[in-house]
Amino acid sequence: MSPRRMLRWWLLLVLGVLYFPLLLLVATSFNGNRLLTVWSGPSLHWYGVLMNDQALVDAALLSLEVASIAASLSAVLGFLCGTALARLDRFPLRPVFAGLLSIPLILPDLLLGLGLLLLFVAMQQLIGFPQGRGVGTIIAAHATLGTAYVSVVVRARLADSGTLLEQAAMDLGDSPLGALWRITLPLCAPALVAGWLLAFTLSLDDVVLASFVAGPGSTTLPMQVFSALRLGPTPVLNALATVFLLFVGVLLTAAARLLRPRSS
Numbered sequence: 001m002s003p004r005r006m007l008r009w010w011l012l013l014v015l016g017v018l019y020f021p022l023l024l025l026v027a028t029s030f031n032g033n034r035l036l037t038v039w040s041g042p043s044l045h046w047y048g049v050l051m052n053d054q055a056l057v058d059a060a061l062l063s064l065e066v067a068s069i070a071a072s073l074s075a076v077l078g079f080l081c082g083t084a085l086a087r088l089d090r091f092p093l094r095p096v097f098a099g100l101l102s103i104p105l106i107l108p109d110l111l112l113g114l115g116l117l118l119l120f121v122a123m124q125q126l127i128g129f130p131q132g133r134g135v136g137t138i139i140a141a142h143a144t145l146g147t148a149y150v151s152v153v154v155r156a157r158l159a160d161s162g163t164l165l166e167q168a169a170m171d172l173g174d175s176p177l178g179a180l181w182r183i184t185l186p187l188c189a190p191a192l193v194a195g196w197l198l199a200f201t202l203s204l205d206d207v208v209l210a211s212f213v214a215g216p217g218s219t220t221l222p223m224q225v226f227s228a229l230r231l232g233p234t235p236v237l238n239a240l241a242t243v244f245l246l247f248v249g250v251l252l253t254a255a256a257r258l259l260r261p262r263s264s
Contacts (some may be wrong), residue, residue: 198264
């Protein structure tokens, strides 16, 4: 067997290992039987059960709300941090600041969640804020993690673009703040969009941080699913996963069509 054919079979094997469980999950979501190992014919029964499961629906809406707010805060803070790292070369504590920003990237979520929990408890005892743990603390935790990722993307974008356009704008009479608003921010727009989507995905998928800093009445969708899986997988959860796969597939298809080069 030639090396090229061996690589082709190896690629098919890897793709099968990656995607066969997803295909099996989608297939079992249409199974009319509650037992995943017994096929009773195709049915949409579990999708109706999913739509009527108020706990899952509320958790999904809460996760979307938390992820949207946390990603927006991460985009703003990450833009400021990334701009400071890329433009303030004379900042004396720049290496320390860069190191502190990189800590959430390398620290395990378990330690980060425990540290944030201790921080919120200490703040409540010292200044009385936050009043317990809930949605606000989850947003703060996810924004802390997302800011680190957005700042890395923004810093890389500004490092490649240089400062010539900003210097030219200030030479023509613009203020540094005006150059930041009219030149730097538009240059960072693709990085900010990518960083926002990354922070949104991290927040929507997180279960470890949210488990540490959440309180009563603030159960996100990953926490709800993780709690339900302790009793074993169910067709309802498979239907939920299939809905997410369909949603992601539609987004990827739309993005591919938008990014496809147009023929002249």
